[in-house]
Amino acid sequence: MPSATSAIQSRAGTKGVPRADREAQIVRAACEVFGTEGYAGTSVAVVAARAGISKPLVYQYFGSKEGLFSACLHHGGQLLADEMERIAAGDVVGLERALRTLDAMFRLLEPQPWLWRLFFDRSAPREGAIAGEIAGYSARITMLASEGVGELLHLQGDDDPLDVDAMTRAWMSIFDALVTWWLDHPEVTPTQMTERCVRLFTAVMSADAPELSA
Structure with a gap:
């Protein structure tokens, strides 16, 4: 996939918008x-060129x-959280809810995969408004999970509340791992990835609990 920088095309801004x-x-x-490109690898000039407007206008607005x-995090976070809440508000529970949530993320992210990576950018500031966002x-999202x-x-x-807490942490790691794996394999469609998740979870949850010796 070509970088966002190399894909920039110069476009004249329009007035009256x-x-x-x-x-x-x-x-x-x-x-x-x-x-x-990541936070550290991005300049306002690159964003302005991508949007087809002047750099001073970006500073004027943001x-x-x-x-x-921070505005990007708000935009992306709202889309992601709203979609998760839409699934949570439905009638499905348990494994079906988990799988439907994953499926919704795959479909939401397919045309805009970069949204997920905004929240896992190690080069982003770790304090201030960005960290708060x-x-x-x-x-x-943790509350929904x-x-x-x-x-x-x-x-x-x-x-057991401690079981819920422990499993919530595990589930969030699994969720991120599955989404990230899928983002690293753009040839896999959302439908194919959901089917893969169904196979994986069914196999794990259908397994008999082993007898563990002390």
Whole structure:
């Protein structure tokens, strides 16, 4: 996949565009550049060129590179969390809820895979508004994961809060690993990846519990 920088084409900006529309245009372009090149590897000039506007206009709207990245996190986090909450608000529970959530992520991310990587960029600032934005969406998603895990364990007769906490951490790591693996294999369609997840989870959860010696 070519880098966002190499894909930039110079486009003249247009006048008379409502501010909200222009901001959304800039954020969409910035999400792709940040998510592809990383925070440290991205310049405001590159984002401006990608969006087809001037660099001063980016600063006028967002104040700084940090402000622009924060806006991207808000945009991406809202999309991801809203989709997870949509599944959570439905009637499915347990393994079906987990698989439907994964499927929804694959379909949401297929045209915009860079959104997921925004939240795992090690070059991004670890304090200030950006860290707060990441922490806020992480807490929101963790709450949804804990709710889903709690439902799943309850169906198995396990209501131990420490079990729920431990399994929530494990589930979030598994979720990220599966999404990241899929992003690293763009030839795999969302449908194919969901089918793979069904096979994997069915195989694991159908296994008999072993007798472990002390």
